Amino acid sequence: MLNYAIIFLIIAVVAGVLGFxxxxxxxxxxxxxxxxVFLVLFVVTLIRGRGR
Structure with missing residues (x-):
């Protein structure tokens, strides 16, 4: 999930530089x-992991 966020961020920067x-x-x-969404899932995973 974080990988997709970084990919879209790179696409946004490149498109911005090119004028789109x-x-x-x-x-x-x-x-x-x-x-x-990644942050929410990460926090939920941390909370569920501590309960065990």
Missing amino acids: GGIAGAAATIAKVLFF
Whole structure:
């Protein structure tokens, strides 16, 4: 999941440098959503792991 967030972040940066603002914004939004999903799943995993 974190790998996809990093890939979309790189796509956003490259698209931004090349002048594709719409694509860069969309890719940045997708990267942000994936990163927060990763954080939530990571915290849930940590909490469930401590319970055992």
